[in-house]
């Protein structure tokens with residue numbers, strides 16, 4: 113490996129990235145050519161695509177959370193770029209799922225290592241997702257979290273109660289997959305590529321990020337106690353309030369626009385989502 117483009121999100125996880133950049137620069141000194149792209153939160157995708165074109169990296173090294181990994185994947189996926197991850201987000205859902213080590217040195221070793229997994233990409237709403245997208249109450253929580261500018265797990269926790277008080281859930285949805293359409297009421301419908309939320313909660317026991325399929329997870333009901341437990345990573349999901357459909361593509365319709373998120377990034381409100389899986393479309397370095 114000769115050239116590494118490090119993509120740094122300065123605000124993710126409320127972590128100061130300066131010492132991390134210094135340490136990576138020190139560890140890679142005279143080993144690889146390192147270029148740093150710092151995200152601004154505005155128009156990053158086009159600027160990153162341009163930087164990739166100019167610099168021609170062998171690998172993208174993401175220093176951020178799920179949103180920053182999503183950005184790197186979106187900019188690099190048509191070029192089949194290899195991605196390494198230094199998990200520096202609030203929740204780090206994808207990194208948790210891929211068992212990326214938490215210590216910087218170990219994560220860096222993995223991120224620049226030879227062990228690559230071809231991961232499925234979900235094409236969804238003119239964008240892509242690698243981890244978990246959903247429409248309903250979790251996206252409402254993320255929308256409130258983004259507005260409040262409080263990051264970290266505590267930020268999610270603080271937003272839980274107001275979100276639950278304000279929500280109009282359950283909503284009426286229809287889900288079309290595998291030549292069948294289901295109509296039901298639910299508090300949220302998730303499109304999942306892998307097993308866990310960043311809190312460590314397994315929301316999708318059948319999920320495998322490289323099996324060429326996605327799981328549609330319908331959360332029919334969830335009481336406040338269960339939601340708080342879920343955020344704390346305690347709940348074992350049971351079929352009374354959850355239904356899972358395995359598929360390669362899905363259309364989800366809601367009776368009215370409902371909050372929607374992809375990999376922790378709020379995507380406004382929508383009443384119509386189409387998603388399909390592109391098997392093994394991006395390579396991520398794993399332990």
Ligand SMILES: Nc1ncnc2c1ncn2[C@@H]1O[C@H](COP(=O)(O)OP(=O)(O)OP(=O)(O)O)[C@@H](O)[C@H]1O
Nearest residue numbers: 124125151152153176177178179180201202203204
């Ligand atoms: N310089 C910046 N200033 C403000 N916002 C930024 C900046 N750079 C990126 N962002 C925003 O950061 C968000 C992505 O953050 P990311 O998901 O990586 O971290 P996180 O939210 O702390 O962690 P996680 O997603 O793992 O919970 C995007 O919404 C992006 O627009």
